[in-house]
Amino acid sequence: MSFKAALSIFASLAITALLSAGSALAEPIKLVGFGDSLMAGYQLPASDAFPVKLEAALREKGFDVEIANAGVSGDTSSGGLARLDWSIPDGTKGVILELGANDALRGIPPEQTEKNLDAMLTRLKERGIAVLLAGMMAPPNMGPDYGERFNGIYQRMADKHGVALYPFFLDGVVTHANLQLEDGMHPNSEGVDVMVRTMLPATETFLKSITAGE
Template identity: 40%
Template sequence: MTLTAQRFPSRRHILTGLGLLPLAAAAPKPQVVTVLGDSITAGLGLPAREAMPAQLQAALGKLGVSAVVRAAGVSGDTSGGGLARVGFSVAADTRVCVVALGGNDLLQGVEPARTKANLRGVLQKLKSRGIGVVLVGVGAPPAIGASYAREFNALYPSLAREFGVPLYANILAGVGGHSALLQRDGIHPNAVGAKKIGEALAPVVAKALKGR
């Protein structure tokens, strides 16, 4: 006669069942970051995996931050366009919204006061929904007109102070003017440039997420 070994629950299983040992903790759900912007954040000329939002998500992961970064950039969008669509482009589960608008306002010569009013509207709408913000500026060169550039460049830090949100002063910092980091149009970042932007922006976004 062959004896079959009986299977008894282990001591650990018994203690866990009695509530004397903790169950394994579930992995934290990734936080949602939405990037509201124009062609730079839309990744014009790049596959999605190489565009700035994907690069930002990868950079956050390297910092130990579990996040899903959603691209909500529209090529050609101005601050007014962002204001018009912020309600449906930024989903309710967004923890932090990266607001990166103004480059096309600059190219079109929109009055800085109008750009500021539009961005204020975007920030107010996000604040009313309890969504955190990282404000990303655009650097206006003096060649466009010293007075205009001065007023335009001042609007971003002014809004950051008004709403108490972190500011990344110039989305193309360290990238603009460097041909090795730009596409042939000399304006939009290539994959290497987008990675550089994502890596530079990641610590600011990580800190904003932590503050939520």
């Protein structure tokens, strides 16, 4: 092989490598919204689900991000733990973890909910996936003792695992009937808009922490 031919092949390989590197750099940050019906978008068009609207809001802010919707209506923390590994694909950089509402509605012992969240956070940490933990509050009808045991779970888990915490996923919606479906528990489309606006600053900070650690 002549020197000129070898140089041409080397140049072609170098260009291919540069193009591949550029393509890799251009890949969006992949997040997963992992939760129950509040994440899934219960009784809403798919385009109105929280992950979809949050992705759109972040893109308007200049973030190149994709958020997969891994919400399952009716899911408890036990159900989430059981499906965690196959619901969070390889290549995921971060997870918005929102579970526990159905545990409280069903009166599941808060200690079990905490144990399940602890296990999920441990698994995600082992995979090198960042987490933004979305907190939940027990409904008042469960009584003050249950509420005290349940409501402290999320701060304890955030402190233990060193993850970001958004204290209450339904902030700004839970006490406003006009932002809820007729069941009085799930957000309507306007309610999702409020949730996205309220959570957006915390999510921006979360994304910046991911990119800073790469």
